[in-house]
Amino acid sequence: xxxxxxxxxxxxxGERALLVQFESRIDxxxxxxVVHLFKALKASDDVEIEFMVPAYCSLTIGLRSTGFDxxxxxxxxxxxxxxGRAGRGGEVVASAKDSRRLxxxxxxxEPPYSLDLDQVVAFSDLSADAVIExxxxxxxxxxxxxxxxxxxxLGSVESVIACPRKKQPRSLVPAGSVGIADSQTGVYPCxxxxxxxxxxxxxxxxxxxxxxSLRPGDEVRFxxxxxxxxxxxxxxxxxxxxx
Amino acid sequence: MKVASCTIIRGGMQTTIQDFGRTGFQDLGVPVxxxxxxxxxxxxxxxxxxxxxxxxxxxxxVGPSIEFHSVMRIGIAGANLSATxxxxxxxxxxxxxxxxxxxxxxxxxxxGCRAYxxxxxxxxxxxxxxxxxxxxxxxxxxxxxxxxxSGDVLxxxxxxxxxxxxxxxxxxxxxxxxxxxxxxxxxxxGPEFERFSDKERANLFDCEFTISPDxxxxxxxxxESILEATPGTDSNRWKxxxxxxxxxxxxxxESGTPIVLMRDAQTxxxxxxxxxxxxxxxxxxxxxxxxxxxxxxxx
Numbered sequence: 001x002x003x004x005x006x007x008x009x010x011x012x013x014g015e016r017a018l019l020v021q022f023e024s025r026i027d028x029x030x031x032x033x034v035v036h037l038f039k040a041l042k043a044s045d046d047v048e049i050e051f052m053v054p055a056y057c058s059l060t061i062g063l064r065s066t067g068f069d070x071x072x073x074x075x076x077x078x079x080x081x082x083x084g085r086a087g088r089g090g091e092v093v094a095s096a097k098d099s100r101r102l103x104x105x106x107x108x109x110e111p112p113y114s115l116d117l118d119q120v121v122a123f124s125d126l127s128a129d130a131v132i133e134x135x136x137x138x139x140x141x142x143x144x145x146x147x148x149x150x151x152x153x154l155g156s157v158e159s160v161i162a163c164p165r166k167k168q169p170r171s172l173v174p175a176g177s178v179g180i181a182d183s184q185t186g187v188y189p190c191x192x193x194x195x196x197x198x199x200x201x202x203x204x205x206x207x208x209x210x211x212x213s214l215r216p217g218d219e220v221r222f223x224x225x226x227x228x229x230x231x232x233x234x235x236x237x238x239x240x241x242x243x
Numbered sequence: 244m245k246v247a248s249c250t251i252i253r254g255g256m257q258t259t260i261q262d263f264g265r266t267g268f269q270d271l272g273v274p275v276x277x278x279x280x281x282x283x284x285x286x287x288x289x290x291x292x293x294x295x296x297x298x299x300x301x302x303x304x305v306g307p308s309i310e311f312h313s314v315m316r317i318g319i320a321g322a323n324l325s326a327t328x329x330x331x332x333x334x335x336x337x338x339x340x341x342x343x344x345x346x347x348x349x350x351x352x353x354x355g356c357r358a359y360x361x362x363x364x365x366x367x368x369x370x371x372x373x374x375x376x377x378x379x380x381x382x383x384x385x386x387x388x389x390x391x392x393s394g395d396v397l398x399x400x401x402x403x404x405x406x407x408x409x410x411x412x413x414x415x416x417x418x419x420x421x422x423x424x425x426x427x428x429x430x431x432x433g434p435e436f437e438r439f440s441d442k443e444r445a446n447l448f449d450c451e452f453t454i455s456p457d458x459x460x461x462x463x464x465x466x467e468s469i470l471e472a473t474p475g476t477d478s479n480r481w482k483x484x485x486x487x488x489x490x491x492x493x494x495x496x497e498s499g500t501p502i503v504l505m506r507d508a509q510t511x512x513x514x515x516x517x518x519x520x521x522x523x524x525x526x527x528x529x530x531x532x533x534x535x536x537x538x539x540x541x542x
Contacts, residue, residue, distance in 0.1 A: 011434065012431065013433075013434060013519065014431055014489075014491055014492070014519030014521065015431060015519070015521045015522075016521075016522070017489065017519075019434055019486075019487075021434070024484055025484070026484060038270065050266055050267065051266050051267050051268075051269040051270070051275070051489075052269065052270055052487075053269050053270055053486075053487025053488075053489070053510050053511065054270055054487075055484070055485055055486045055487050055511060056484045056485060056486070057484055057486075058484075058486045058487065059487070060269075060486070060487030060488075060489070062266075062269070062489060144485065144511065145270060145271050145272040145510075145511075146272045146485060146487075146509060146510050146511030147272060147509055147511065148272055148380055148381065148509075149268075149271060149272045149273045149378070149380055149381070149385065150271060150272055151272050153485070190381055190384050190385075191381075191384065192380075192381055208271055208272075208273070213271075215271075216270065
């Protein structure tokens with residue numbers, strides 16, 4: 001069980017940033033540490049912090065000015081991680097867990113939305129329905145945001161359907177598309193080029209400023225809907241064209 | 244001074260409205276963006292009495308043509324793109340008065356890469372996440388009005404300071420300085436520095452690189468690889484779990500050709516980071532165009 005004493009280091013990352021590095025692997029408990037530290041530093045409203053990038057197993061802290069005191073930052077970070085401890089077991093609590101949401105995303109896995117489902121079927125040697133069931137069967141966590149504004153990396157997808165990216169990315173993936181790339185799944189928050197294998201689409205807007213927009217530490221489950229429900233939900237929310 | 248306006252007659256190559264970007268949203272995948280050469284942009288603004296970080300126009304290599312409809316004060320700084328006003332050459336790093344009907348054009352690139360055009364007052368554009376900068380990612384979706392193209396009309400509101408012209412600003416240093424085609428930038432050691440051999444690190448700091456045509460506001464790519472001719476078989480060194488990056492980070496993908504991330508770069512990356520260029524280095528890189536030379540100096 002990971003706790004606040006789990007291995008981490010902090011190093012200078014350029015003249016005006018620090019990199020807090022935890023053990024290098026994709027692991028929900030390690031990510032809990034990252035999200036906990038990120039939220040704690042954010043809540044502290046430290047004027048020296050210009051920005052942060054929480055990632056799978058690291059936290060980048062961008063500072064407003066050069067000339068930082070590394071050992072001072074080490075202490076600050078150690079303290080924040082300690083504060084996450086609960087009881088003798090030393091489990092990282094959470095401020096990460098406390099503010100975590102479970103978001104349910106409706107997805108239509110039918111044509112014309114399931115652009116690359118056949119690729120995942122071929123990769124997994126399962127039927128289309130079985131692939132979809134596997135995708136639906138996991139509660140994913142948001143490990144980080146990146147690549148596009150509001151694009152959340154969700155993990156982890158069952159290995160049998162963890163299909164690699166397309167060799168040639170699409171120049172346009174429609175907004176709301178749900179894709180798989182190796183052990184990650186995600187929703188495109190807007191029209192964008194991309195190489196993920198698209199298996200369905202959600203009618204709800206996942207744009208950055210929308211309430212369903214995902215944040216690090218959130219949990220996600222997908223819910224299967226049919227094409228007419230897809231249309232109904234789109235119109236209801238005023239997204240796109242409605243017949 | 245009343246509200247003033249101008250029309251973009253021709254957009255030029257990459258003409259956008261920029262300020263100093265939107266920071267604090269990197270955790271949401273939003274690049275910071277903003278002017279690539281902060282020093283030149285500040286000077287353009289100061290030349291017309293604007294705050295140094297005020298919205299202004301950034302253009303690169305091929306500049307726009309703009310017709311002004313009001314009496315306006317403009318400042319140009321940064322790259323010398325042979326600016327003319329009604330076909331009369333305009334001095335770079337200077338303030339100029341424009342009359343209604345005046346047409347500003349740009350011509351041949353003489354020096355540098357990115358030119359800044361500041362207009363006295365506040366350019367009226369809808370901000371997104373606190374900034375009017377054309378977003379580094381999907382600008383057409385998030386900040387469409389900040390991408391300037393033919394037919395666009397810009398309005399500029401007067402501000403208190405814009406009437407003052409900072410004539411005292413001593414730009415004599417810049418009037419004669421040239422950006423040139425050769426630059427050395429300072430680099431600090433990156434998190435994956437140790438993944439590269441002594442020879443490869445020496446290649447980064449001892450050699451001159453040329454800027455690839457595949458360079459833009461997201462990143463400047465080098466033509467040359469730092470990899471040893473017969474590299475070791477350690478493929479683990481390319482294995483990376485996505486991690487945060489920011490402008491200045493120097494990534495080395497499997498091709499071995501370094502990429503210096505610029506202000507529109509994505510906020511996360513999966514390539515080893517050999518070093519980080521500082522803010523001043525980014526300003527200098529911003530004025531290099533494909534074919535220019537660069538050296539990296541370890542500090």
